[in-house]
Amino acid sequence: MMEAKSSEAAPLPAFPGEVVCTLDDLVPGGGVCARVAGQQVAIFYLPGEAPPLYALGNFDPIGRANVLSRGILCKIGDELAVASPLYKQHFSLRTGRCLEDPQVAVPVWRVSLVGECVVVAP
Amino acid sequence: MAKCKVVVVGNGMVGHHFVERLLATGAEAAVVVIGAEPRPAYDRVHLSDYFAGKRPEELALTTREHYAACGVEAHFGDPVVAIDRAAKRVVTAAGRVFAYDKLVLATGSYPFVPPIPGADGDACLTYRTIDDLGRIRAEADRSRVGVVVGGGLLGLECANALRNLGLETHVVEFAPGLMGVQLDPPGSRMLRRKVEALGVVVHTEKATTRIGDGRKRRLVMEFADETSLETDLIVFSAGIRPQDQLARACGLEIGPRGGAVIDHRCLTSDPDIFAIGECASFGGTVFGLVGPGYRMAEVAASQFTADKQHFTGADLSTKLKLLGVEVGSIGDSHGKTPGAICLSYTDERREVYKRINLSPDGKKLLGAVLVGDTSDYSALHQYYLNGLELPAEPESLIFPAASPAPALGPAALPEGATICSCHNVTKGAILAAIDGGALSLADVKGATRASTGCGGCAPLLKSLVDHELAARGVAVARGLCEHFPFTRQELFHIVQVEEIRTFDELLARHGRGRVGCDLCKPAVASILASLWNEHPLAKSHAPLQDTNDAFLANLQKDGTYSVVPRIPGGEITPDKLIAIGRVAKKYNLYTKITGGQRIDLFGATLAQLPHIWRELIDAGFETGHAYGKALRTVKSCVGSTWCRYGVQDSVGMAIRLENRYKGLRAPHKIKAAVSGCTRECAEVQSKDFGVIATDKGWNLYVCGNGGMKPRHADLLATDLDDETLIRTIDRFLMFYVRTADRLQRTSVWLDNLEGGIDYLREVVVEDKLGIGAELEAQMARVIDSYRCEWKATLEDPEKLKRFRQFVNDPDGRDERVVFVTERGQIRPAREEERTALESA
Ligand code: SRM
Ligand SMILES: Cc1cc2nc3c(=O)[nH]c(=O)nc-3n(C[C@H](O)[C@H](O)[C@H](O)COP(=O)(O)OP(=O)(O)OC[C@H]3O[C@@H](n4cnc5c(N)ncnc54)[C@H](O)[C@@H]3O)c2cc1C
Ligand code: SF4
Ligand code: FES
Numbered sequence: 001m002m003e004a005k006s007s008e009a010a011p012l013p014a015f016p017g018e019v020v021c022t023l024d025d026l027v028p029g030g031g032v033c034a035r036v037a038g039q040q041v042a043i044f045y046l047p048g049e050a051p052p053l054y055a056l057g058n059f060d061p062i063g064r065a066n067v068l069s070r071g072i073l074c075k076i077g078d079e080l081a082v083a084s085p086l087y088k089q090h091f092s093l094r095t096g097r098c099l100e101d102p103q104v105a106v107p108v109w110r111v112s113l114v115g116e117c118v119v120v121a122p
Numbered sequence: 123m124a125k126c127k128v129v130v131v132g133n134g135m136v137g138h139h140f141v142e143r144l145l146a147t148g149a150e151a152a153v154v155v156i157g158a159e160p161r162p163a164y165d166r167v168h169l170s171d172y173f174a175g176k177r178p179e180e181l182a183l184t185t186r187e188h189y190a191a192c193g194v195e196a197h198f199g200d201p202v203v204a205i206d207r208a209a210k211r212v213v214t215a216a217g218r219v220f221a222y223d224k225l226v227l228a229t230g231s232y233p234f235v236p237p238i239p240g241a242d243g244d245a246c247l248t249y250r251t252i253d254d255l256g257r258i259r260a261e262a263d264r265s266r267v268g269v270v271v272g273g274g275l276l277g278l279e280c281a282n283a284l285r286n287l288g289l290e291t292h293v294v295e296f297a298p299g300l301m302g303v304q305l306d307p308p309g310s311r312m313l314r315r316k317v318e319a320l321g322v323v324v325h326t327e328k329a330t331t332r333i334g335d336g337r338k339r340r341l342v343m344e345f346a347d348e349t350s351l352e353t354d355l356i357v358f359s360a361g362i363r364p365q366d367q368l369a370r371a372c373g374l375e376i377g378p379r380g381g382a383v384i385d386h387r388c389l390t391s392d393p394d395i396f397a398i399g400e401c402a403s404f405g406g407t408v409f410g411l412v413g414p415g416y417r418m419a420e421v422a423a424s425q426f427t428a429d430k431q432h433f434t435g436a437d438l439s440t441k442l443k444l445l446g447v448e449v450g451s452i453g454d455s456h457g458k459t460p461g462a463i464c465l466s467y468t469d470e471r472r473e474v475y476k477r478i479n480l481s482p483d484g485k486k487l488l489g490a491v492l493v494g495d496t497s498d499y500s501a502l503h504q505y506y507l508n509g510l511e512l513p514a515e516p517e518s519l520i521f522p523a524a525s526p527a528p529a530l531g532p533a534a535l536p537e538g539a540t541i542c543s544c545h546n547v548t549k550g551a552i553l554a555a556i557d558g559g560a561l562s563l564a565d566v567k568g569a570t571r572a573s574t575g576c577g578g579c580a581p582l583l584k585s586l587v588d589h590e591l592a593a594r595g596v597a598v599a600r601g602l603c604e605h606f607p608f609t610r611q612e613l614f615h616i617v618q619v620e621e622i623r624t625f626d627e628l629l630a631r632h633g634r635g636r637v638g639c640d641l642c643k644p645a646v647a648s649i650l651a652s653l654w655n656e657h658p659l660a661k662s663h664a665p666l667q668d669t670n671d672a673f674l675a676n677l678q679k680d681g682t683y684s685v686v687p688r689i690p691g692g693e694i695t696p697d698k699l700i701a702i703g704r705v706a707k708k709y710n711l712y713t714k715i716t717g718g719q720r721i722d723l724f725g726a727t728l729a730q731l732p733h734i735w736r737e738l739i740d741a742g743f744e745t746g747h748a749y750g751k752a753l754r755t756v757k758s759c760v761g762s763t764w765c766r767y768g769v770q771d772s773v774g775m776a777i778r779l780e781n782r783y784k785g786l787r788a789p790h791k792i793k794a795a796v797s798g799c800t801r802e803c804a805e806v807q808s809k810d811f812g813v814i815a816t817d818k819g820w821n822l823y824v825c826g827n828g829g830m831k832p833r834h835a836d837l838l839a840t841d842l843d844d845e846t847l848i849r850t851i852d853r854f855l856m857f858y859v860r861t862a863d864r865l866q867r868t869s870v871w872l873d874n875l876e877g878g879i880d881y882l883r884e885v886v887v888e889d890k891l892g893i894g895a896e897l898e899a900q901m902a903r904v905i906d907s908y909r910c911e912w913k914a915t916l917e918d919p920e921k922l923k924r925f926r927q928f929v930n931d932p933d934g935r936d937e938r939v940v941f942v943t944e945r946g947q948i949r950p951a952r953e954e955e956r957t958a959l960e961s962a
Contacts, residue, residue, distance in 0.1 A: 021929040035928045040936070045928075048636050057940075064953075065681035066932035066936050070672060073603075073665065074639035083640035084670035085677055090640075 015110055017121030023113065024052075031082065033058050033069035036120045040070035041109050043118065044082060044093060053107035054093035055120055060084045062104060125152040126426070129212060129222040131368065133157030134413035135166055136399030137228030138183050143423035145192055151426060153194045156212070158201035158229075160252055162186060165413055167576055170254045171281045174834075181252070205372040205390055224394055226422060227382060231400040231410070235358045236271070240333030245340055245355040249280045250362075258357060262287040265354030267339055269293075271330065273300040278444040279360035281322050282626045284357070284444070287955045292323045294343070295865070296360070299326060304451035305441065306570050307469065307742070309491040312475040314615055316447045316494060319473075325351070362403045377403025383582040385434040396422045409436055412575065413544045418544070431805040437507060437543055441492075441578050448880075450496040453489035453506045454479055462488055465875070467489045467520050469494075471566045472555040476520040478502065485511050488518075497877065500582050508539045513694070532586035541583055544575025549586065557591050563587050602864065603641040605633045609662060610864045614649050615783075615920065623654060635680040639865040644668040645864040648751055651787035652859045653900075655907040655915055658750075658919045670749030673910055673924065675731055680939055680950040682723035683731060684724040685711070687738050688750035688784060691758040691776035691796075692719030701741035705915045709734055711798045712947045718755035720746060725941065725948050729927045729934075735912040745911040746782065756780035757805070761798030761815070768798030770815030782848065784857065786901075789862040789871075793828075816840070817847065820847045824854055824882070836872070839887050849898060850922050856897035 022033035026045040034041050046113035058066045063086030071082040072092060081090040081099060090099040091106055098104040110121045128144065128151045131353055141153060157163075164181040172181065189196040200214045211221045233248035235241055245265075262268065268284040270277045273295030293300070299310030314324050330345040336342040339352040341361040375383040375391035381403030382390045387685070390397050399415035400408060408582035409415065414436030424431040426912050439452040456462045461482035468475050474494035481488055487505040492498060498520055505512060505519075513519070535541075537550035547570045556570040566587050568852045573583045591913065601607040606629075608616070613628070622628045625646045627639055638646075645665035651658060658664070658671050670676045675681050675683035687702065702721055706713045709730055711723040726734055735745075747753060756779045759765070760773030776796040796813040805828075806812025812823040818841040826835030839850055862871040875881060884890040915921045926932035940956050941948040951959060 019880070025923070025929045027665060027924070028661070032660070032929045033249045034930050035934060042927070046244075046637065063680065066938050067677070068668070070670070070677075072640040072643055072672075073637060074643075075637035076633050076639060076817070080637065086679070088640065 006121035008058065011024075015112070015119075017119040019114075019117045020120050021118050022116045023118065024116070026118065027075060029087055031071065031073070034118075034120060035068070036109070037122065039122075040066050040069075042068075042082070042119055043111060043120065044073060046073060047079065049080065051112075053069065053113060053118070054080070054092060055098055055111035056082070057107040057109070059104060059106065060086055060089075060091075062089050062101075064086050068106065068114045078092070124655050125150050127152050127154070127221060127223045128226065128229060128426075129156065129220050129224075130226045131156050131212065131231055132399075132401070133159070133163045133196070133198070133230035133364075133792055134228060134230045134399065135183065135412050136419050138163030139224070139416050140226055140228060140398060140419035141186075141189075141194060142948075143420050144426060145194075147423055147427045149423075151427040153575075154216060154222075154779055155194055155196040156194055156202050157196070157198045157201065159253070160199040161252070161531065162189065162196065162198060163340065163702045164252060166250075167647055169249075169255065172252060172281050173259070173286055175832075177756075178252050191798065191814060192552050193593055198503060200853050202368060203349065205368055206503075207372050207395075209392065211241075222394070224396065225851050226393065226394050227390070227397040227803065228370065228399045229401045229421075231362040231408070233358055234361045234363045236330070238330050239354075240341075241330075242357070243333070243341070244331065247355060247357045249276060249283075249357055249359050255283075258283070258355070259287065259808070261355045262289055265289055265340070267292070267353045267355075269343065269351065269353040269356045269807070270359055271295070271356060271436055272359035272361065273324065273326070274303060274359065275301060275440070275442070275444070276362075280357050280359050281317075282445045285320070286480075291321070291353075293317070294328050294330065294345075294351070294544055295324070295326045295327065295859065296660060297947060300324065301449065303452075304455055305449070305492075305493065306456050306477060306491050308466065309475050309477065309493045311447060312468070312473060313444075313447060314494045316473050316631060317445055320445050322445065334757070338606060347590070354590070354815065356914070362400065362410060364403065366401050367689075369397065377408065379403065379408055381408045381892070384433075386434065387430065388418050389425075389432055398422050404433060405435060407435070409438065411436075411438060411440065411512075413546070414573070416544060417546050422426075423575060437540075437888055439503055439506065439543070441496050441503075441767075448902070450490070450492035450497040450499040450502075452491075452499070453487070453764065455491045456491045458487065464518050465520070467517075467522075478514060478516060478520055480512065480623070484516065487512060487516075492520075494879070497880075499688070500579075503696055504535060504539060504582075504840040507543075508536055510534075510536075527679070532582065532589045533585075541586060542570075542572035542575065542579040545571040547572040552586060558585070561596055563592065602645055603639055604627065605635055605638050605642050608632065610645055610649070611861050613646065614652075614860055617646075617649050618653055623650065623927075625650070625666050638666075640668070641864070642749075644671070647671070648789065648864075652904070653816060655785070655904050656788075657909075657921075659911075659912060659915060659924060661920070664921075664924065668751075673713055673731065674745065674749055674915065675726065675727065675750050681936060682724070682728045682939055682950075683728065684722050685726055685734055685738070686716070686720060686722050686746040686781070687729070687743035688746040688871070689720040689755075689782075690780035690879075691756055691773050692759070693773055695776060698742060701738070701743075705734060705737045705741075709735075710948060712942075712949060716929075718748075719757050720755060721750070725950075726937065727927060727939065728925050729932060732916060732922055732925050736916055738918065739910070744784070745912040747911075750787060751790050752787045753780070753783040753794070757792060757795035757809070759803035761796075765798055767801060768815065769817050770798055770820065771800035772796040775813060775815075775820070775847075779848075779857075782905060783851075783855065785911070786859070786904055788855070788859050790865050790867045791883070792855065792868070803882075808832060809835065811854060819843050822847060822850055822854075822924075825872035825879075827867055833869040833873075838879070852901040853889075853894055853897040854882075856901050857882075857885060857893075879922055 029046045043059040044054045070085045075082050080093040096106040096108040200216045202212045204213045235656045244644040250546045268289035271283045273293045311490045332344045336352040340354045344350045369382035377383045382397035382403045388396045421431045421433040441450040457479035466477035473801045477491040479488040490502045539549045560566045560569045643666040682816045716722045756776040758773045758776030764767030792810045794811045795804040795809045797804040808826045808828040818854035820842045821840045822838045823835035824838045827833040941950040942951045
């Protein structure tokens with residue numbers, strides 16, 4: 001069983017959450033959007049990285065639209081990040097912080113893989 | 123101690139440079155600037171850019187505010203009319219009086235108008251100031267024919283301006299040839315040939331005796347040989363004369379050709395009065411170039427400090443482009459030095475003339491003339507300036523077929539070598555700047571001012587800086603990003619030679635890490651697409667795509683998309699128009715005619731995109747690649763089919779070209795157009811490639827740009843038949859795709875291409891590199907593998923999965939997408955409207 005908690009590097013035990021889709025629905029190297037507890041969550045899948053799954057709020061606070069799941073995944077120095085498709089600011093996949101403007105951050109969600117199922121929780 | 127009162131008369135290029143240099147020394151001085159022109163100093167060297175659309179503010183070298191901020195008192199539009207040397211003060215036309223401790227004359231020169239009866243009418247003009255150019259433009263508006271009197275450097279520049287203003291242009295020269303000062307007779311003849319080929323009529327050995335009222339045109343010029351010429355306006359460019367009236371009137375010593383005589387400190391015969399620039403005479407010479415003037419300004423400013431410099435004369439070599447003809451003249455171009463040996467090369471087919479003059483022992487370069495091809499100028503100029511010993515076979519420096527010229531790299535130059543003659547910057551000064559921490563080309567320019575004048579030294583400066591940075595182990599960041607230490611061109615080559623098909627493979631073999639970033643991913647995706655043309659949403663490519671390519675649509679500010687079907691050449695049937703209208707109505711999309719002759723439908727959600735495209739494709743449309751760094755549109759004018767002026771079927775050609783290149787992915791987007799005649803209704807000269815019909819075929823223009831930094835396209839080839847036109851465009855586009863940087867439009871690419879348009883022509887038209895067939899074959903592969911990306915997407919359930927709004931609710935709605943109605947159509951709600959709607 002693979003697990004992940006997106007706010008820390010070390011894997012943690014599974015947590016109770018919502019099953020949003022299966023592994024097969026994810027885009028390797030990219031993102032998809034899911035609705036969890038009424039919120040939009042961007043789920044990113046980087047096979048080969050540890051952990052391989054990350055989840056952030058889908059709302060880009062700078063571009064002010066729900067688009068982060070459609071950004072390009074990057075490694076900037078040591079930081080994994082998503083580049084917003086609107087104005088290209090980078091948001092850390094681990095902390096949600098904007099690399100260009102540390103005042104700005106997006107919420108980080110917990111995500112893990114249980115079997116083939118992708119589980120997300122606040 | 124009271125500050126030294128320094129009054130500067132004249133605020134031209136040199137006067138302004140003096141003020142800047144003086145301020146930079148930190149000397150205790152109270153500076154007063156008095157200029158006759160109504161505006162502060164501007165770049166006279168690039169004056170002709172005014173006709174190319176530059177506004178006066180863009181030519182400005184300084185502003186009133188800047189002077190004020192530096193504590194400089196400045197008065198404009200009020201010339202000094204007298205100098206009272208005894209009382210040490212100057213008086214202006216408006217009656218203002220300024221006392222000085224030191225006076226600097228920088229009054230420049232004025233155009234010489236020969237004393238011909240009738241040469242003083244409204245339509246008789248000169249070419250020196252911005253106001254002059256304003257007058258020329260106003261007169262040109264009501265003229266059809268224009269004459270330039272004087273076939274020197276400025277006269278030809280002026281002729282070019284008249285020609286660009288659409289006038290039938292004549293040059294009338296008293297001497298037997300053009301540019302007699304800089305060129306020898308054969309060089310001058312070659313220049314004439316080229317100038318005449320551009321449609322400018324050249325009349326030599328003509329002495330104008332009278333100007334009167336014309337019969338068909340406004341004026342008639344009568345010549346000593348009893349011929350005459352009718353014209354609407356005349357611009358005098360028959361040489362310049364030092365503006366030395368003030369100096370004469372107050373009794374300063376005047377040189378043999380005019381100008382206040384100065385010594386090596388730039389002091390006149392009065393030790394409290396300096397003269398600099400074109401109003402000064404040094405060693406009997408008046409220097410009509412800005413470089414020597416700047417040097418004088420520096421020397422004069424240094425007299426206010428402990429570090430006093432000397433003026434020792436200056437190099438009058440020049441390299442320029444007149445009417446698109448490259449001309450260069452170095453040192454003793456006429457070979458007048460006793461015993462000089464002349465080697466020359468004439469090619470009447472390519473219209474190139476080159477000549478070098480050697481010292482009697484054949485070891486040193488005394489001077490050179492280059493017409494039609496100045497690619498050897500930099501190297502020759504360095505040999506000349508630095509007295510470098512010539513190679514054993516000096517002809518290799520100019521003869522194209524001989525063994526290649528020994529490369530004169532920046533490393534070979536001595537430290538004293540002048541790199542930038544405008545600002546007198548030596549190689550040593552550049553090394554010092556680099557050692558002082560200037561670690562990029564921009565920093566070096568800032569620190570030394572090299573290459574900020576005429577720009578002629580830019581290629582040499584760049585190669586020197588690159589070389590020196592490399593030698594110091596400074597990584598010249600030429601890689602794409604932290605993951606690839608290669609330029610786009612190098613990566614393109616690697617991908618092609620190793621036949622790499624995916625980003626991951628390339629990253630594993632030649633990159634760093636496992637992820638990449640938003641710089642390298644789209645760039646590599648584009649290279650892969652240019653070479654192998656696989657679907658952008660194929661599993662391994664989809665996550666690489668930039669914003670718009672990632673969903674084959676253009677992302678809007680609210681997260682919705684716009685849809686642009688292809689409408690080749692802008693031609694569309696009523697049925698297809700109705701089909702677009704029907705789809706737009708059904709999905710409630712905002713519709714707009716674009717600047718690219720097609721129709722954009724805005725406000726589609728991610729989940730709606732496949733449904734919309736299904737209907738468009740059923741109605742016969744294809745994707746328009748509005749989202750891709752790819753061919754966008756080929757605009758057309760209506761052409762010979764309907765238009766009474768058209769000489770070819772421009773619509774037919776535009777459609778053919780658009781269908782040929784649609785789907786071609788490139789470093790940046792590509793736009794094109796075809797006009798049916800020279801009236802140019804399709805604006806092709808602002809496109810990456812543009813075609814204008816002629817009665818013999820097509821003229822091909824390349825590397826134009828609208829957008830942020832407009833650039834007029836360059837003429838690449840003329841009177842091509844259909845097949846040659848297409849072959850040439852194939853090669854041009856593929857060469858661009860192969861060699862440009864990421865996100866570099868063709869305009870910037872050409873401006874950075876060493877050798878410029880001439881080199882491009884050699885590669886694309888003359889096939890000098892022998893890669894023509896390869897480029898064509900590569901293009902053929904792209905064309906053969908074209909498929910409408912949206913059609914392919916609709917056929918593939920895997921790809922369609924990307925268009926789910928939410929993985930767990932595919933057709934769910936994004937609650938932030940809220941529209942309001944304006945002028946009968948939807949638009950995204952503004953923040954305050956959204957809040958109002960939510961609370962309601
Ligand atoms: C829709 C349109 C404006 C319109 O309503 O008319 C448009 C809209 C956009 N333009 Fe444009 N441009 C449009 C014609 C032009 C033109 C005129 C033309 O093509 O004749 C120009 C100047 C010509 C040129 O490119 O040389 C133009 C110069 C630009 C530039 C500046 C390019 C440059 O090199 O300076 C950008 C920015 C860029 O590409 O980096 C840009 C970028 C954009 C983008 C893609 C910005 C973005 O990333 O969202 C806009 C998105 C369009 C969309 O959502 O569909 N657009 N844009 C026009 C679409 C034409 C079409 O049918 O495809
Ligand atoms: C179209 C054109 C193209 C050129 N191209 C090149 C080129 O490619 N390379 C190159 O090296 N050089 C070129 N030159 C020459 C270059 O512009 C001059 O060498 C340079 O401008 C000389 O500077 P200056 O300050 O001595 O004179 P100017 O720039 O002429 O400035 C003199 C100023 O003094 C003012 N003035 C005159 N009398 C008075 C007075 N009594 N009181 C107050 N103010 C007064 C004038 O109005 C003027 O503004 C070109 C010139 C022109 C016109
Ligand atoms: S460019 Fe020529 S053919 Fe085309 S519409 Fe204009 S005038 Fe007519
Ligand atoms: S030589 Fe003119 S800018 Fe350097």
